[in-house]
Amino acid sequence: xxxxxxxxxxxxxxxxxxxxxxxxxxxxxxxxxxxxxxxxxxxxxxxxxxxxxxxxxxxxxxxxxxxxxxxxxxxxxxxxxxxxxxxxxxxxxxxxxxxxxxxxxxxxxxxxxxxxxxxxxxxxxxxxxxxxxxxxxxxxxxxxxxxxxxxxxxxxxxxxx
Amino acid sequence: xxxxxxxxxxxxxxxxxxxxxxxxxxxxxxxxxxxxxxxxxxxxxxxxxxxxxxxxxxxxxxxxxxxxxxxxxxxxxxxxxxxxxxxxxxxxxxxxxxxxxxxxxxxxxxxxxxxxxxxxxxxxxxxxxxxxxxxxxxxxxxxxxxxxxxxxxxxxxxxxxxxxxxxxxxxxxxxxxxxxxxxxxxxxxxxxxxxxxxxxxxxxxxxxxxxxxxxxxxxxxxxxxxxxxxxxxxxxxxxxxxxxxxxxxxxxxxxxxxxxxxxxxxxxxxxxxxxxxxxxxxxxxxxxxxxxxxxxxxxxxxxxxxxxxxxxxxxxxxxxxxxxxxxxxxxxxxxxxxxxxxxx
Numbered sequence: 001x002x003x004x005x006x007x008x009x010x011x012x013x014x015x016x017x018x019x020x021x022x023x024x025x026x027x028x029x030x031x032x033x034x035x036x037x038x039x040x041x042x043x044x045x046x047x048x049x050x051x052x053x054x055x056x057x058x059x060x061x062x063x064x065x066x067x068x069x070x071x072x073x074x075x076x077x078x079x080x081x082x083x084x085x086x087x088x089x090x091x092x093x094x095x096x097x098x099x100x101x102x103x104x105x106x107x108x109x110x111x112x113x114x115x116x117x118x119x120x121x122x123x124x125x126x127x128x129x130x131x132x133x134x135x136x137x138x139x140x141x142x143x144x145x146x147x148x149x150x151x152x153x154x155x156x157x158x159x160x161x
Numbered sequence: 162x163x164x165x166x167x168x169x170x171x172x173x174x175x176x177x178x179x180x181x182x183x184x185x186x187x188x189x190x191x192x193x194x195x196x197x198x199x200x201x202x203x204x205x206x207x208x209x210x211x212x213x214x215x216x217x218x219x220x221x222x223x224x225x226x227x228x229x230x231x232x233x234x235x236x237x238x239x240x241x242x243x244x245x246x247x248x249x250x251x252x253x254x255x256x257x258x259x260x261x262x263x264x265x266x267x268x269x270x271x272x273x274x275x276x277x278x279x280x281x282x283x284x285x286x287x288x289x290x291x292x293x294x295x296x297x298x299x300x301x302x303x304x305x306x307x308x309x310x311x312x313x314x315x316x317x318x319x320x321x322x323x324x325x326x327x328x329x330x331x332x333x334x335x336x337x338x339x340x341x342x343x344x345x346x347x348x349x350x351x352x353x354x355x356x357x358x359x360x361x362x363x364x365x366x367x368x369x370x371x372x373x374x375x376x377x378x379x380x381x382x383x384x385x386x387x388x389x390x391x392x393x394x395x396x397x398x399x400x401x402x403x404x405x406x407x408x409x410x411x412x413x414x415x416x417x418x419x420x421x422x423x424x425x426x427x428x429x430x431x432x433x434x435x436x437x438x439x440x441x442x443x444x445x446x447x448x449x450x451x452x453x454x455x456x457x458x459x460x461x462x463x464x465x466x467x468x469x470x471x472x473x474x475x476x477x478x479x480x481x482x483x484x485x486x487x488x489x490x491x492x493x494x495x496x497x498x499x500x501x502x503x504x505x
Contacts, residue, residue: 110489
């Protein structure tokens with residue numbers, strides 16, 4: 001269920017796997033606070049444990065992020081979703097999809113898995129109430145066939161949370 | 162826009178000609194034979210003939226003027242030495258020289274000229290913490306600009322010496338790519354604290370202005386120490402030694418290894434060399450060959466990687482085989498030649 005597009009994905013290009021290896025080494029030397037990379041031998045899919053930051057609504061809670069890399073990473077953004085159960089947040093759908101511009105239109109190769117993780121944690125930390133997006137049910141129903149969040153046309157309208 | 166007004170008298174007529182010169186397109190448009198006084202016959206035909214003849218005359222005048230301008234610039238560049246010339250714009254209104262100071266540091270002097278040069282003094286900019294006042298008269302030449310810049314550099318030797326000393330012996334975290342105009346340094350002083358130092362260009366060995374960064378508790382302690390011990394700052398001691406003695410701590414060493422790597426790795430694929438791959442044609446296995454021109458960014462890229470990225474986003478424009486977009490790091494404009502050989 002959580003790996004809809006895994007079988008149809010193309011293997012990483014030379015450039016992509018080279019860059020990911022370097023990112024992984026950098027992560028191991030200098031991991032972002034609050035995150036733990038679950039060691040696997042799959043470079044193309046990272047599973048990362050997120051700990052809610054102390055003093056925020058998500059303190060003491062643990063979630064899992066799944067990061068899938070496209071063949072031409074970093075020319076294309078990685079696909080980042082929460083493995084359900086996803087945190088209750090106005091920009092996170094119950095199927096784990098995250099409405100965050102840098103994962104889609106605003107991605108740039110200057111970003112890294114680590115910087116994306118920090119953005120997601122900061123999005124969680126600045127939330128003032130635990131609730132689902134208003135259109136959660138409709139959106140999740142539309143994604144039932146295992147659609148990737150990267151195929152969604154996102155509207156980024158809220159810059160507060 | 163500049164307007165010139167010339168008055169010309171011919172035998173029969175007095176024409177007032179307004180010549181409009183567009184500085185941005187360097188084309189000369191002449192507008193109007195605006196106003197004339199005639200004593201004799203005024204057939205339309207004659208008027209047109211005269212004005213066309215006049216246009217022709219003026220074009221020749223213009224060409225003569227610009228060729229004199231070109232000759233002057235070439236001979237003045239010659240005096241400075243072609244080996245110093247770094248850039249020369251096609252219409253010769255912008256040029257830059259690469260010059261060495263006494264200690265062999267490289268500097269780039271950029272000069273913008275007006276078409277009325279040398280009547281109008283050139284505009285000068287360089288990688289210095291503050292600019293010098295150009296002394297200019299109509300018989301001054303480019304070599305006088307260079308000489309005055311060299312004198313200015315001599316005055317700044319102590320300043321650069323101090324900064325080099327800091328860069329050599331302390332852990333500088335910002336600027337990542339220091340250049341000669343930047344007069345601040347952010348230094349990691351250990352214990353998760355940083356100090357931002359502002360070095361005075363005129364008195365670099367003096368107690369600098371500073372700001373501390375870190376947790377409130379630690380910063381307050383540091384400020385207290387600084388206030389108490391700043392009288393221990395001695396102008397004749399090396400800067401790093403002074404800093405350590407005022408802060409009363411051992412300062413961490415610089416992190417050389419990391420710095421070197423950053424300069425040559427591509428900001429997109431993170432590798433120094435592209436993979437060996439037939440698809441890349443001539444570029445297969447080559448190193449980074451493009452640098453962001455923003456001096457504060459200076460990120461290196463493989464033009465192949467940057468080109469691939471620019472092609473993958475919709476905001477990039479392409480014109481005559483050049484891709485125009487923005488640096489993924491600093492968003493400043495970048496332009497990449499589309500390499501044909503990579504595609505064949």
